[in-house]
Amino acid sequence: MTAQDKPNDGGVPLPVTPAGATTGAPADYPPASPAGRGMFGNQGTGDVSGYGGLVRQRQPIEEAARPYGGYFDEVRDALEEAYPAFGDAIEKVVVDRGELTLHVRPERIAEVCQVMRDDMALRFELCSSVSGVDYLGADERRLHVVYLLTSMTYRRRVRLEAAVSVESPHLPSVTAIYPTADWQEREAYDMFGIVFDGHPNLTRILMPDDWEGHPQRKDYPLGGVAVEYKGAEIPPPDRRRSYQ
Amino acid sequence: MTTSNYATERETTEGRVFTVTGGDWDTVVSSTDPINDERIVVNMGPQHPSTHGVLRLILELEGETVREARSVVGYLHTGIEKNLEYRNWVQGSTFVTRMDYLAPIFNETAYALAVEKLLGITDDITERATTIRVLMMELNRISSHLVWLATTGMELGAISIMLYGFREREYILDIFETITGLRMNHAYVRPGGVAQDVPDEAIVKIREFLKMMPQKLKEYEDLLSGQPIWTERTKNVAVLDVTGCVALGITGPVLRSAGLAWDLRKTMPYCGYETYEFDVPTHPDGDVWGRYLVRLAEIRESMKLVEQALDRLRPGPVMVADRKIAWPAQLAIGVDGMGNSLEHVAKIMGQSMESLIHHFKLVTEGFRVPPGQVYVGIESPRGELGVHAVSDGGTRPYRVHYREPSFVNLQALPAMAEGGLIADVIAGGASLDPVMGGCDR
Numbered sequence: 001m002t003a004q005d006k007p008n009d010g011g012v013p014l015p016v017t018p019a020g021a022t023t024g025a026p027a028d029y030p031p032a033s034p035a036g037r038g039m040f041g042n043q044g045t046g047d048v049s050g051y052g053g054l055v056r057q058r059q060p061i062e063e064a065a066r067p068y069g070g071y072f073d074e075v076r077d078a079l080e081e082a083y084p085a086f087g088d089a090i091e092k093v094v095v096d097r098g099e100l101t102l103h104v105r106p107e108r109i110a111e112v113c114q115v116m117r118d119d120m121a122l123r124f125e126l127c128s129s130v131s132g133v134d135y136l137g138a139d140e141r142r143l144h145v146v147y148l149l150t151s152m153t154y155r156r157r158v159r160l161e162a163a164v165s166v167e168s169p170h171l172p173s174v175t176a177i178y179p180t181a182d183w184q185e186r187e188a189y190d191m192f193g194i195v196f197d198g199h200p201n202l203t204r205i206l207m208p209d210d211w212e213g214h215p216q217r218k219d220y221p222l223g224g225v226a227v228e229y230k231g232a233e234i235p236p237p238d239r240r241r242s243y244q
Numbered sequence: 245m246t247t248s249n250y251a252t253e254r255e256t257t258e259g260r261v262f263t264v265t266g267g268d269w270d271t272v273v274s275s276t277d278p279i280n281d282e283r284i285v286v287n288m289g290p291q292h293p294s295t296h297g298v299l300r301l302i303l304e305l306e307g308e309t310v311r312e313a314r315s316v317v318g319y320l321h322t323g324i325e326k327n328l329e330y331r332n333w334v335q336g337s338t339f340v341t342r343m344d345y346l347a348p349i350f351n352e353t354a355y356a357l358a359v360e361k362l363l364g365i366t367d368d369i370t371e372r373a374t375t376i377r378v379l380m381m382e383l384n385r386i387s388s389h390l391v392w393l394a395t396t397g398m399e400l401g402a403i404s405i406m407l408y409g410f411r412e413r414e415y416i417l418d419i420f421e422t423i424t425g426l427r428m429n430h431a432y433v434r435p436g437g438v439a440q441d442v443p444d445e446a447i448v449k450i451r452e453f454l455k456m457m458p459q460k461l462k463e464y465e466d467l468l469s470g471q472p473i474w475t476e477r478t479k480n481v482a483v484l485d486v487t488g489c490v491a492l493g494i495t496g497p498v499l500r501s502a503g504l505a506w507d508l509r510k511t512m513p514y515c516g517y518e519t520y521e522f523d524v525p526t527h528p529d530g531d532v533w534g535r536y537l538v539r540l541a542e543i544r545e546s547m548k549l550v551e552q553a554l555d556r557l558r559p560g561p562v563m564v565a566d567r568k569i570a571w572p573a574q575l576a577i578g579v580d581g582m583g584n585s586l587e588h589v590a591k592i593m594g595q596s597m598e599s600l601i602h603h604f605k606l607v608t609e610g611f612r613v614p615p616g617q618v619y620v621g622i623e624s625p626r627g628e629l630g631v632h633a634v635s636d637g638g639t640r641p642y643r644v645h646y647r648e649p650s651f652v653n654l655q656a657l658p659a660m661a662e663g664g665l666i667a668d669v670i671a672g673g674a675s676l677d678p679v680m681g682g683c684d685r
Contacts, residue, residue, distance in 0.1 A: 128630055
């Protein structure tokens with residue numbers, strides 16, 4: 001389903017993809033941090049040490065096996081019981097570094113949040129944080145939205161993660177459930193071009209209104225100019241030789 | 245009708261717009277239509293002495309009553325989160341300290357805790373380093389609350405309290421300067437510990453401060469608490485109850501002033517806060533007055549914590565033992581400012597080639613952080629300061645997001661201001677204690 005045939009359910013004009021939402025910025029630059037490929041950040045020739053050709057194995061983040069430990073099992077069981085579409089909505093459950101992450105199908109995110117907030121056994125009353133992450137080159141659906149929910153009653157935290165693609169960066173807004181997500185979703189839109197359908201006023205918040213592109217995408221360059229210092233030319237940070 | 249050089253008007257689709265830059269007020273007033281122009285839109289800021297920073301408020305007024313309020317932020321956006329992705333993990337602390345400039349130690353500590361959690365070395369942080377962090381954070385909380393008291397006093401017309409608040413805050417900044425070398429933007433709390441040990445003279449200064457402060461706090465209360473103007477301007481003003489706070493994500497003193505004792509130091513402890521004795525002050529009313537009382541009480545609680553932290557300081561290392569993470573040199577003050585200690589420079593330049601290689605690798609390349617993501621939330625003076633840090637396994641942060649309490653809390657301004665008087669917008673906005681450097685990052 002694309003943006004065009006999605007019902008307009010919150011009074012937000014959807015049909016036109018915002019400028020820059022799909023194109024981002026000029027992609028002349030290599031991805032900001034291609035960790036795992038080479039060591040010194042330079043592509044092509046120039047590195048004669050041979051270390052530039054090293055390829056490190058990355059551990060893929062794997063689905064956790066039951067029991068997760070701590071309160072994580074209780075949270076999962078409670079959600080499974082309260083939310084009949086659990087199997088369809090939850091793509092993956094990850095437990096890493098003592099934190100529980102539920103990977104949610106983007107179109108289900110608002111429903112899941114509703115249950116997380118209202119079910120008596122879950123009671124995640126506070127949406128602490130909404131942020132975006134751009135996994136360029138690592139994930140087909142590279143734009144991830146990360147919600148951090150806090151249960152003040154049970155003193156628990158859970159992370160929800162939903163991934164969308166740059167071609168169709170749409171997912172439902174959770175502002176109706178957590179009004180605090182309002183500005184945070186606007187920031188994620190501003191910085192990553194993620195479009196939250198049903199948001200009452202999805203405009204840029206930190207960048208100027210007429211800004212083009214979404215600055216925190218990985219294919220958006222940092223920018224900067226070279227500076228002369230004691231006769232030497234110091235390139236801007238993103239053009240300096242660096243370790244990866 | 246004669247054209248005025250000062251007051252001009254033009255028709256727009258939104259109605260008639262007046263540009264008032266001086267001249268005769270009667271001329272301006274007489275050209276409005278009292279029946280159709282009951283509502284006026286006032287643009288307040290971004291450069292306004294009472295908006296607590298470069299914050300712009302667009303207010304729709306009917307007489308003196310605010311009908312709609314919208315805040316516009318972003319004027320201090322400096323792209324810190326993006327910049328972090330182009331520096332190594334340790335360099336990140338010099339960036340994050342510049343976000344919320346009134347609470348730099350909190351920014352650094354939250355960042356350091358997040359990186360340590362990613363590295364899996366949370367339990368390896370030395371006792372002394374953790375105690376120093378608590379000590380510094382609580383001193384910082386006092387200085388931040390003092391600036392709140394000072395600026396809010398000024399915005400509500402109490403100039404003396406402004407001078408007093410900044411005077412005592414300067415004392416804390418002196419202590420910070422003795423310990424870190426800088427009054428602000430310290431980059432003192434680093435992943436793995438703190439940059440250098442606390443000198444003895446700083447301990448003396450902190451003890452002096454603890455002795456002096458109760459008297460000063462009493463002075464503030466004598467000045468403000470019984471004063472009719474202060475109570476009139478704060479009691480029952482900008483009320484927000486617990487439901488409103490939680491829905492809007494408001495944490496910190498504003499939430500506690502509404503009656504909910506939610507303090508991450510108690511409810512989700514970090515840095516060993518569960519082992520300290522302190523109370524969480526609350527107030528039932530949820531108004532500006534309550535926020536004032538809660539913040540004053542928090543200064544007293546922080547002083548208790550500083551005292552306990554001082555008593556706990558035992559000699560020991562202030563950095564993790566892991567040589568692959570710990571900064572190789574102790575810092576020292578030289579004739580040209582602060583830098584690596586002379587003994588260390590002598591060692592790497594004259595005695596040990598391996599030490600030089602080690603220093604070079606760790607300083608230029610930095611350490612690698614295993615891939616994954618973490619979230620760490622700490623209780624800053626303004627509420628929950630959260631760090632969402634993502635690593636891809638490299639030597640640089642892949643993504644660091646700050647859940648800034650100033651940013652989130654500012655969303656409450658329309659809820660507090662609409663329906664009230666325009667003068668109360670100032671009181672309500674100030675009571676949220678937004679710091680725009682943190683809000684816009």
